[in-house]
Amino acid sequence: MRVQRLARGKGLEALGGELERARDWERHAGRDEESGWLAAVEAREWDRVTDLVRTQEWPAYDADRDVQAQAWIAEREALLLARREQEERLERDRWEQGQELELYVRLPGPASRRLKALARELGVSPEQVVVLLAEHVEAAAAGLVHVPAVAVLPPAVPSAEATPWL
Incomplete structure (x- = not known):
């Protein structure tokens, strides 16, 4: 895009001068691996732009065209x-x-059994049940909490066809 910026508004004669400068740079830069590649690319682009203006018979180069x-x-x-x-x-x-938040919670026996049973029934882990509850719990008046009905989808089990490495 550098060449297009520099070429904007230049006529065929000015573009020819830029092309000659680019070719000179290409000849001299050919001895240096890093700048040699860039010089060659730039010379080719000046050549393309000059040919475009010549063949299209534009009065000056216009990148928009x-x-x-x-x-x-x-x-x-x-x-x-x-x-x-x-x-x-x-x-x-x-x-x-x-x-x-990484959370470690120790539940008493009855709460732990209810959580594990609920998780088994839903087909998810106890941790996933806790996350689901935390995501959807709402605070209500008088210090009460409410969890609306939420669909729980068990994690997808990859098929042997989809994962041949199993």
Whole structure:
């Protein structure tokens, strides 16, 4: 996109000068592995832009009319958007992990038996029952708590076909 920015508004003569400078840089940079590659890429792009202006008979280069440049811009914007979404997702995950609470609870025998029986009946672990209750509990008047009816789905059991390594 550097070449497109520098070429914007330049006519064929000015583009020819830029192309010659790029070719000179390519010849001299060929001795250096790092800049040699960049110089070659830039020279090819100046060549493409110059040819485009010549063949399309434009008075000056306009990146908005350059289909290839627009495709590169769209690709770059899509990559930046995907990267930004990934960073936001990671930030949300970090925030969620920071909000986690590891809890050790010792229940008396009768409460423990009720919790285990409920978990068995629902097909989930006792820990999952506690999490479900904590997620849906509501405070009511006079210090009472209420848990509305909530659907409990047991964890999916992977099939042997879906996971051949089992």
